[in-house]
Amino acid sequence: MPVMSIFTGEERAAVVASQPVPLYHQLYCVLRLKIEQGGLRHGEVLPSELELAELFGVSRITSKRALDELERAGMVSRRRGQGTTITHRYEPKMLVAPLTSMLESLAVMGKETTVELVEFERVVAPDTICTTLKLPPRSRVDRAVRLRFIDGDPFAHYVSFTIPLGSTFNAKALRQGSRLELFRAMGVEVGEIDQVLSACGADAFVAKALNLTVGAPLLQVNRTYFDVRQRPVDHLHCRYRPDRFQYHMRLSAPLRGSR
Amino acid sequence: MPVMSIFTGEERAAVVASQPVPLYHQLYCVLRLKIEQGGLRHGEVLPSELELAELFGVSRITSKRALDELERAGMVSRRRGQGTTITHRYEPKMLVAPLTSMLESLAVMGKETTVELVEFERVVAPDTICTTLKLPPRSRVDRAVRLRFIDGDPFAHYVSFTIPLGSTFNAKALRQGSRLELFRAMGVEVGEIDQVLSACGADAFVAKALNLTVGAPLLQVNRTYFDVRQRPVDHLHCRYRPDRFQYHMRLSAPLRGSR
DNA sequence: CACTATTTGTCCGTATGTATG
DNA sequence: TCATACATACGGACAAATAGT
Numbered sequence: 001m002p003v004m005s006i007f008t009g010e011e012r013a014a015v016v017a018s019q020p021v022p023l024y025h026q027l028y029c030v031l032r033l034k035i036e037q038g039g040l041r042h043g044e045v046l047p048s049e050l051e052l053a054e055l056f057g058v059s060r061i062t063s064k065r066a067l068d069e070l071e072r073a074g075m076v077s078r079r080r081g082q083g084t085t086i087t088h089r090y091e092p093k094m095l096v097a098p099l100t101s102m103l104e105s106l107a108v109m110g111k112e113t114t115v116e117l118v119e120f121e122r123v124v125a126p127d128t129i130c131t132t133l134k135l136p137p138r139s140r141v142d143r144a145v146r147l148r149f150i151d152g153d154p155f156a157h158y159v160s161f162t163i164p165l166g167s168t169f170n171a172k173a174l175r176q177g178s179r180l181e182l183f184r185a186m187g188v189e190v191g192e193i194d195q196v197l198s199a200c201g202a203d204a205f206v207a208k209a210l211n212l213t214v215g216a217p218l219l220q221v222n223r224t225y226f227d228v229r230q231r232p233v234d235h236l237h238c239r240y241r242p243d244r245f246q247y248h249m250r251l252s253a254p255l256r257g258s259r
Numbered sequence: 260m261p262v263m264s265i266f267t268g269e270e271r272a273a274v275v276a277s278q279p280v281p282l283y284h285q286l287y288c289v290l291r292l293k294i295e296q297g298g299l300r301h302g303e304v305l306p307s308e309l310e311l312a313e314l315f316g317v318s319r320i321t322s323k324r325a326l327d328e329l330e331r332a333g334m335v336s337r338r339r340g341q342g343t344t345i346t347h348r349y350e351p352k353m354l355v356a357p358l359t360s361m362l363e364s365l366a367v368m369g370k371e372t373t374v375e376l377v378e379f380e381r382v383v384a385p386d387t388i389c390t391t392l393k394l395p396p397r398s399r400v401d402r403a404v405r406l407r408f409i410d411g412d413p414f415a416h417y418v419s420f421t422i423p424l425g426s427t428f429n430a431k432a433l434r435q436g437s438r439l440e441l442f443r444a445m446g447v448e449v450g451e452i453d454q455v456l457s458a459c460g461a462d463a464f465v466a467k468a469l470n471l472t473v474g475a476p477l478l479q480v481n482r483t484y485f486d487v488r489q490r491p492v493d494h495l496h497c498r499y500r501p502d503r504f505q506y507h508m509r510l511s512a513p514l515r516g517s518r
Numbered sequence: 519c520a521c522t523a524t525t526t527g528t529c530c531g532t533a534t535g536t537a538t539g
Numbered sequence: 540t541c542a543t544a545c546a547t548a549c550g551g552a553c554a555a556a557t558a559g560t
Binding site for chain 3: 017022023024058059060061062065
């Protein structure tokens with residue numbers, strides 16, 4: 001019987017020896033991604049080691065190792081004579097936040113999420129931060145690292161740089177209330193927010209904090225807070241697990257008359 | 260003299276032996292990213308092989324190989340006795356689009372980008388598409404795959420599913436004009452757009468199309484178009500290279516009185 | 519002109535990881 | 540499981556080019 005074409009040519013072509021990444025890991029990534037994105041569902045049986053090896057043009061040991069890694073990652077279950085079945089369930093456990101306003105940290109986030117302060121320190125600001133906050137080079141800022149949890153699982157990693165506001169802006173206050181409330185208490189009225197949305201791979205720090213592997217895709221939001229006089233007050237670097245957090249928007253009545 | 264802290268702790272921590280990726284390649288990636296993003300500029304001299312080796316806790320051979328790869332990639336120039344100088348010029352080949360309206364495909368995108376139609380076919384819609392477009396199961400829709408280029412480099416991958424509008428909605432028309440113009444020409448007035456922003460790893464298809472490796476982080480936007488009668492017309496699946504495309508927003512005057 | 523320090527280029531030997539049959 | 544081949548990574552050693560004293 002001819003082997004079913006479960007995998008596309010692109011998927012097979014993505015596993016190549018010429019890359020500086022082990023073959024077994026390339027194959028592992030292809031399989032894992034396919035399972036995570038629902039291309040292969042819970043309960044389905046993967047091709048056998050030999051079939052996989054032939055499909056992707058590798059040896060049986062290589063395909064075996066890729067499947068073993070999948071098992072170690074808890075994606076599949078392997079049994080002799082029975083094959084490799086998928087145990088991973090696609091369960092969203094997801095928070096969808098509106099992006100149209102600043103509601104995020106108040107209404108939506110407040111529902112079932114908790115925040116944990118990981119670090120708080122007054123540091124010399126990196127050059128990029130000095131530039132965005134319009135500070136002279138090597139100024140001092142308050143750096144805070146925080147994690148946000150949903151159902152006890154971390155899904156957001158924040159690194160914030162705040163211009164010195166006063167001694168009341170400290171770790172204790174950050175642990176208790178939201179940052180926006182804190183700003184207001186310090187007499188800073190936030191007028192505008194500048195946001196850039198992007199994606200990035202998890203670095204070693206974030207990967208550990210969010211319980212991911214290095215390089216895992218993350219939704220990235222870089223946010224600058226301005227006070228009512230248009231002066232930058234704070235820069236926030238957010239990274240979200242895409243399987244647990246998404247942004248939602250509804251845009252209405254687009255321009256009709258033009259072009 | 261103590262070694263200058265050119266690299267952050269995060270950067271140094273990203274080069275670890277425990278990962279299934281060669282050390283020299285990890286280091287190469289860190290350096291390349293720093294140069295590409297302007298952290299190290301044209302003409303600057305990189306630390307010597309020995310300094311790099313000590314900074315990142317690897318042997319000189321490893322740091323040397325990373326630098327050699329950088330040279331092969333045309334990012335730096337190496338000379339005995341003189342060191343490694345950066346030849347790559349930092350030009351942010353990046354498109355930053357506003358997200359506040361539907362302007363994207365009209366004003367911003369039209370500037371220096373081009374679109375290429377990769378596939379166009381009438382297909383049986385997947386279940387998920389039928390659900391979002393409120394169609395009976397196994398309905399037929401027009402599926403289009405497109406790529407968007409900036410300076411000849413692909414940065415966006417689109418997969419769209421459109422309810423049957425008529426024979427004028429075809430490959431030829433898609434190649435020429437924008438989809439929104441085409442909708443209007445077909446008598447469909449787009450009233451609202453529903454967007455979900457997230458991140459995902461590149462699958463084999465997209466990786467090939469956007470010239471990336473499998474698993475590379477991408478900014479993902481899933482968009483549903485509704486006509487003025489609130490009926491879903493089209494579902495669009497966008498994936499962007501984060502180094503070439505970002506979304507930008509400015510939010511003003513957040514709620515003051517409440518909580 | 520040496521002389522020196524720095525930096526890259528090349529080689530060796532060894533140990534471990536990867537991949538095949 | 541074994542034998543084999545190749546890639547990766549380390550430490551060390553020495554040669555060759557460069558720049559400054």
